[in-house]
Amino acid sequence: MQKSLLTLGLLMASSTLVFAQKQDIEKKFDGKEAISQFTYLASDELMGREPSRPEMKLAYTFIAKELEKAGAKPVPGANGYYQDIPFKLSSPPKTGNIKIGDFSFNQGQNLLVLEGTSFSGKFELVDVGFGSAEDFAGKDLKGKIAVTNVGAPNKLSPNQLFSEGRAKAVRAKESGAVAIIERFNVPSIPWQLISGFLNRPQMSIDMGEVSDMPYIWVEDLKNQLTGQNLSSAEVSITGKVTTDIEGKNVLAWIEGSDPKLKNEFILLSAHYDHVGVGTPDAKGDSIYNGARDNAVGTVAVLNAAKYFAQNPPKRSVLLALWTAEEKGLLGSGYFASNPLIPLNQIIYNLNIDNAGYNDTSIITVIGLGRTSADFMIEEAVAEFGLTAKADPSPEQGLYDRSDNVNFARKGIPAPSFTLGFTAFDDEINKYYHKAGDHVEDFDLNYAQVYWKSYILSAQKIANWDQRPMWQAGDKYEEMSKQLYGK
Template sequence: MTSPTFRAPRSALRALALGGFLSASAMASVALAAPAAPAFDVARISNDIKTLSSDAFEGRGPATPAEKKTIDYIAAQMKAAGLQPAGQKGTWFQDVPLRKSEIVGAPSLAMTIGGAATPLSQGQQIAVRAAETGQSSVAIKDLPLVFVGYGVKAPERGWDDFKGVDLKGKIMVVLVNDPDFEGGGAADGGADFGGKLMTYYGRWTYKYEEAARQGAAGVLVIHESEPASYGWATVKNSNTNTMFDIVRADPKAAHTQMEGWIQKDLAVQLFKASGLDFEAAKAAARKTDFKAMPLKATMSADYAVKSEIITSHNVAGLVRGSKYPDETVIYSAHWDHLGVGLPDAKGDRIYNGARDNASGTAALLELARTFAKSKPERSVLFLAVTAEEKGLLGSEYYADNPLRPLATTAGVINMDGPLSIEKTTNFSISGAAKLDLLTMLTEEGQKLGRHYTPDARPEAGSFYRSDHFPMAKRGVPAISFSPGRELVNGGDARGKELSDIYTRDKYHQPADEYDPNWNTSGWNSDMTLLYSVGNRLANGRDWPNWSQDSEFRAARDATSASRK
């Protein structure tokens, strides 16, 4: 049932004060009271998580036997809920062609540091990815290493780490995050990249892309836990297994032949042997006059790569709109995780991915069951995407090849770990963005006695790490929901403690497993909030937009004519 609406400028001002953004269209239709949300079956959600994250699903790796088991399970649940198949040719699935690359055997890796031969062990001092260029092997010998600061070229900010350096035939060594993450900025001879708020320039994906544009033979990112926002275990586990990429006409335009990370201790050793102090070099890299520093070290690598084009799958189910069936609201979550990889200290090799992201998939299925029982005016698409862990590839493919037109997609609500660790008084979204959809979420949260707070870890660059991002950069209003961490019992301090423990001990590790003793007291509130904002969008006439100063506004505005 659609809630009654009225014009309410006071409500709009309240939303702005809470960090939201309200356009004229949204201001014209603000809900007076929360719709009566249905009761959600927490036991059923738990069972879906338990099933999808069990050892039988082998970590839900794309293009493994576990993929078929996973997508068939999701499709079966959607069918049982009463959804219509919304994939290709009347199926539940959208084919997603990907390049799959994996290192065959143990790679031979070594550096010569200050004249001394130094063998390196994969996963220990270094984590090298399988080449995503389509080549069958990597064989480099004694290539020079060059420190290029943060590896950023941002002319609009007056920044260029590559001035005067030729990287052809060389390995580029870079710091993670932005040049002002640890201080500096315009007031100290640097530039403004947002401080702790990571820009896309801070993401390792950008640094790999820029290395290819610079013609480098390879790139090594120096790992430090705080600017990376995760520990070495995450780096090792994410980079030493099978890699996937979209199918590119020219893979070498986006990738160098060798990409990887090195431990900070190894970096310190490299700098010391070159007569440099690591911390002093970092400080120099924060200033606009920084110039690349050749290191007295070379890199050699020799390993075979198996590369092939495979087909993975997104899963799509639809509740068809009763009044505006050609308009769409999307709920999304990624079904994949890391599959089977290197063993942990206990010998466990299955990366179960219970919270990341069996929980989001389970929430998606429960919302699908709920909407299937109603008659929303707009169509609601439930989209379980593949290969998020490999670079948002399933959502990127969907955004390029949408099953429902992007111009008439009212908004996207993405769920990646959307269920609270304990009951919270707040909620958030990944990254910082201003858009009408956040205002709606804020207002619906208020009705549940919860308040919006900005992303607690802006340095993590979460906006660029969730499946809403490919849709956002094409102009579609999109958010990735976070249940917040201000706990009813213990507040933000205890919430941060539990979040940090998960990141350190479980994130992208075999220990991310289903626990029957989880505290589920906040799950019904999380589900209600997720439902309420989608229900409001599905039963209203609002076309949310981005704020006037958003980089995504122009793309959205360009589609407005098609909705008239």
């Protein structure tokens, strides 16, 4: 009798506690204010939150003010609430032509000038194979142009082509070369597709001096240039314009309540940029408001800041609103390479990114099933009457296409907490990167449950007596061991 009463009492106490956390979030969550943040961020005034547009300033100052108002503190080493990022916007040249032997290459057709300044003249060519460090070793390229194949053996994905290219440009510069021309000869990547995509202004992180180095691709799918012993090139590249853009990640933090666990951080993040102004839709609307992608996620993080500043969990909370996700995950990538909090103190990242939703009874968690913390997300959303479901469209590669991957690659468990979708279907495509991605037709009851269940998920994980781990055998598990030293 005594014992069972005690058990009953304990059971009641623990379920009351769980219930109490949810109740507390319900009570303190200001739905009206959250909706007004949502409405402002996705308003026409912000012109689609494109990082090279002047209206981007409205977005980041608003976010910083909301974080300050919430009571979250600036991160040491940041510029107030900002991490400044040196972006550059590089436009294709007005004209670009290169003659090598009998071959003629023209900008936008079979030539792409991707980086650097205008330049013209006749230059000697030096073939450096794939342009590895060994390939460049001992070669004097002073005043000459280095010619290489794109990528490296077994490194021929689009991402790898760029990262390898960047490394080669550094080597070419160090060897005294004036430019680098890469033979694009990857049959698996359609040249038309990639040249269509790249023959327009590109935003990237300014790499300083190397950025001035002309970096050029010529189409060579038939390997006509390979092994031809071509000795020189006549180059004429004019009207290449590069503009500096000041990028801003918006960051803040909340100190944890536990004297020991507060040295560990849970990173709550979402990108706040979107794609700006584009082709008008049938209604003549040309502003891509990005309510779903990703104003809704930005609001989740702002309200998590507001709640946790008043109710700090045991672990510290790092709040991050990334810029330039749509330009290739640039803002989060910059932080991952230049972290203001040591990455091995960031034990988990609950990121948000969204395309849309087609099922308001679920929360889709991109990466569900890959870490030991998943059950807490399942519990948290269940308390709000929702079911957590894994990514239904693995073929879209969503996990590796958003900001979370910059942290997963470093070893940090990093799922994305997204609006419910059961397939990447017409209902999603209706809004995904479309001018019609507005707040007006968003189910605002669902938005509020989404925001609150995100806060509860984060709270459970930030208070957990264990550190989240990757499931054994996950492709990022090994990096995790290196990062955390286990």
